[in-house]
Amino acid sequence: MQKLEFRDNKDFWSGVMLVIVGAASVIVARNYAFGTSLRMGPGYFPTVLGSVLVLFGLYLMVAGLRRGEKIDPDWSLRGLILLPTSLVLFGILMSYTGFIPAMMVLVFGSAAAGTDFRPVEALILAIGLTVFTAVIFIWGIGLPYPLLMNW
Amino acid sequence: MDLFNNLIFGFGVAFSLQNLLYCAIGVTVGTLIGVLPGIGPLATIAMLLPLTFNVPPVAALIMLAGIYYGAQYGGSTTAILVNLPGETSAVVTCIDGHQMARQGRAGPALAIAAIGSFVAGTFGTLLIAIAGPPLAEVALKFGAPEYFALMLMGLVAAAVLSTGDMAKSLAMVAMGLLLGIVGTDVNTGVQRFSFGVAELSDGIGFIVIAVGVFAIGEIVINLGNPEERRFFTDKIGRLMPSAEDLKKSLAPILRGTALGSFFGVLPGTGPAIASFSSYMLEKKVAKDPSRFGHGAIEGVAGPESANNADAQCKFIPMLTLGLPASGVMALMLGALTIQGIQPGPEVMTTRPELFWGLIASMWIGNALLVILNLPMIGLWVKLLKVPYRLLFPAIMAFSAVGIYSVNNSSFDIYLTALFGIVGFIWLKLGCNPAPMLLGYVLGPMMEEHLRRAMLMSKGDPSVFVTRPLALAFVLATVAILVIMVLPAVKARREVIQG
Numbered sequence: 208m209q210k211l212e213f214r215d216n217k218d219f220w221s222g223v224m225l226v227i228v229g230a231a232s233v234i235v236a237r238n239y240a241f242g243t244s245l246r247m248g249p250g251y252f253p254t255v256l257g258s259v260l261v262l263f264g265l266y267l268m269v270a271g272l273r274r275g276e277k278i279d280p281d282w283s284l285r286g287l288i289l290l291p292t293s294l295v296l297f298g299i300l301m302s303y304t305g306f307i308p309a310m311m312v313l314v315f316g317s318a319a320a321g322t323d324f325r326p327v328e329a330l331i332l333a334i335g336l337t338v339f340t341a342v343i344f345i346w347g348i349g350l351p352y353p354l355l356m357n358w
Numbered sequence: 359m360d361l362f363n364n365l366i367f368g369f370g371v372a373f374s375l376q377n378l379l380y381c382a383i384g385v386t387v388g389t390l391i392g393v394l395p396g397i398g399p400l401a402t403i404a405m406l407l408p409l410t411f412n413v414p415p416v417a418a419l420i421m422l423a424g425i426y427y428g429a430q431y432g433g434s435t436t437a438i439l440v441n442l443p444g445e446t447s448a449v450v451t452c453i454d455g456h457q458m459a460r461q462g463r464a465g466p467a468l469a470i471a472a473i474g475s476f477v478a479g480t481f482g483t484l485l486i487a488i489a490g491p492p493l494a495e496v497a498l499k500f501g502a503p504e505y506f507a508l509m510l511m512g513l514v515a516a517a518v519l520s521t522g523d524m525a526k527s528l529a530m531v532a533m534g535l536l537l538g539i540v541g542t543d544v545n546t547g548v549q550r551f552s553f554g555v556a557e558l559s560d561g562i563g564f565i566v567i568a569v570g571v572f573a574i575g576e577i578v579i580n581l582g583n584p585e586e587r588r589f590f591t592d593k594i595g596r597l598m599p600s601a602e603d604l605k606k607s608l609a610p611i612l613r614g615t616a617l618g619s620f621f622g623v624l625p626g627t628g629p630a631i632a633s634f635s636s637y638m639l640e641k642k643v644a645k646d647p648s649r650f651g652h653g654a655i656e657g658v659a660g661p662e663s664a665n666n667a668d669a670q671c672k673f674i675p676m677l678t679l680g681l682p683a684s685g686v687m688a689l690m691l692g693a694l695t696i697q698g699i700q701p702g703p704e705v706m707t708t709r710p711e712l713f714w715g716l717i718a719s720m721w722i723g724n725a726l727l728v729i730l731n732l733p734m735i736g737l738w739v740k741l742l743k744v745p746y747r748l749l750f751p752a753i754m755a756f757s758a759v760g761i762y763s764v765n766n767s768s769f770d771i772y773l774t775a776l777f778g779i780v781g782f783i784w785l786k787l788g789c790n791p792a793p794m795l796l797g798y799v800l801g802p803m804m805e806e807h808l809r810r811a812m813l814m815s816k817g818d819p820s821v822f823v824t825r826p827l828a829l830a831f832v833l834a835t836v837a838i839l840v841i842m843v844l845p846a847v848k849a850r851r852e853v854i855q856g
Contacts, residue, residue, distance in 0.1 A: 218523070221787040225529050232536055232551070239548055245817030249548040252805045256536045263529035270525070278786060283582030287782060290578055290754065291775035297758050298771035310755060317754040320581060321747040332748060336755045344759050348409065351766075 218271025222264040229260025289320035305356040310337040368714030384421035385723045388428020399429040404568030408760040415697040420719040431727045434471040447629035447665040450637040454657030466599035474663035478615040479724035482670025493678040497703035502810035507831035512681045516625040518842045522790035534794035538801020557769040564692045570774040575781025607659035614663030622671025625683040632668035633661035685792035688799040
């Protein structure tokens with residue numbers, strides 16, 4: 208019998224992900240009326256779908272242990288952290304400081320996620336894209352965002 | 359003659375200044391992103407969709423469609439010149455197209471790709487015009503059980519025919535259906551999965567999911583695979599193919615078009631499968647198959663026609679049945695819904711300008727693309743030199759503005775960031791997110807049709823097997839599943855996707 212390998216097992220973890228999502232949806236859906244098949248309540252569809260996910264998940268967990276396909280080890284953690292963070296910052300800055308700072312931070316922060324990051328170039332890119340998007344979206348299309356908010 | 363009148367009507371719509379302009383913008387953007395590796399039509403359409411809200415529905419759809427088929431043209435350019443498929447549909451074009459470029463015959467390769475695509479595009483457009491109305495006619499007779507069974511069949515077919523593990527794809531469909539029901543239940547007013555968050559009471563924004571998973575998640579994946587230096591040819595040489603080239607390409611173009619149209623109507627099969635099948639077919643019928651892989655023009659003509667025919671025919675189920683056959687078509691359906699148009703067979707009669715205008719614009723767009731791609735090829739080649747490190751921050755910028763503009767809401771931005779991470783994890787685990795998008799778009803409609811079907815039949819599920827059309831769809835669904843798990847088909851499927 209071959210050695211069972213959990214770590215880095217692509218299908219196994221896919222299965223785990225599906226079981227968690229499916230089970231969570233079944234549990235949450237218990238708060239909604241299930242109804243009957245004649246009159247389906249709001250809980251009917253999510254319960255059925257969640258159960259389907261759990262079944263697929265369990266199958267994939269077992270199949271994964273048999274197949275043992277590995278997850279590609281390159282996790283690009285830098286991008287995984289920096290890109291969503293830059294987006295969140297964009298969201299916050301849009302509410303409090305206006306379009307220019309938000310866009311500058313977003314572009315520079317995203318550029319910093321690259322493997323070949325060049326700060327000066329990224330700064331120029333940030334200025335260029337901020338001007339470009341402001342011209343197109345705010346002056347051109349007329350989106351109602353203040354460029355810079357007063358404090 | 360109805361068809362003739364309708365087409366004239368369509369061309370009248372498409373030839374208005376505004377629609378021509380949006381068509382031109384669409385195909386230009388499409389070519390651009392087709393040329394640029396690392397960004398596909400799915401992410402681009404999702405990103406630019408919010409900008410079309412203020413545009414009339416016809417113009418919006420014309421532009422989005424232009425991006426889609428324009429990308430097929432652009433993708434072949436990079437495949438031939440740099441051996442780098444701009445889109446997955448152009449993977450096989452690399453094999454012989456790039457060899458031709460190395461032999462100094464890049465010009466004829468590009469020209470044949472464009473000509474083949476144009477022939478295929480023209481045929482595809484005609485096919486939609488001919489097949490559309492009768493299909494919609496049939497669909498108008500569908501009741502809730504038929505719709506539910508049809509959607510089930512579409513989703514299952516899309517999942518099993520798409521790339522990636524079958525079980526995972528089916529599970530992703532269910533995942534999408536689940537994501538689609540977040541928000542207020544239309545029948546009872548109950549808030550589902552919104553956890554008291556006011557912003558979620560209208561559901562998770564369709565653009566939030568599409569951009570998060572297909573733009574942001576995809577970028578994170580790309581950052582993990584550093585750019586490769588590739589052989590690059592600036593020399594395109596004589597553009598026009600010789601008479602012999604044309605003669606050799608004629609049959610492959612026609613065969614590719616036929617194959618592509620066939621695969622196009624099937625849900626789930628991307629243009630990649632159509633072009634791959636065409637390549638295999640050309641190799642099989644060739645007198646001297648050993649020429650393939652060494653710059654055989656047939657190996658460019660067939661697949662390039664096939665992928666364009668496929669791209670065009672994907673519109674047939676979307677426009678006539680309201681059934682998306684691919685991720686991009688799911689986005690188009692979403693675009694229609696956002697514009698306040700309920701997709702389905704009624705569209706053709708209630709909004710004829712939309713259906714016929716779009717069809718006519720596709721033909722115009724294909725003609726524009728030939729002009730855009732052949733004489734102006736030098737310009738696109740220069741764009742190839744734009745490094746990814748400048749490109750992806752720009753994608754982030756456009757995505758962020760687009761999403762923010764939908765509801766002027768920072769919450770949508772946070773949710774997009776979250777779906778970026780989720781999308782990355784899905785891709786990492788080999789779970790193809792495209793079937794998820796189909797499920798997400800169809801989720802609410804499917805639930806509604808299921809409820810109605812059950813009400814109609816007084817809770818008796820046999821309604822799906824006693825009504826002949828519904829039974830046909832159910833049987834087809836079962837057949838698709840059974841065929842796909844047959845050992846012979848399974849092995850072949852793995853070879854193709856290997």
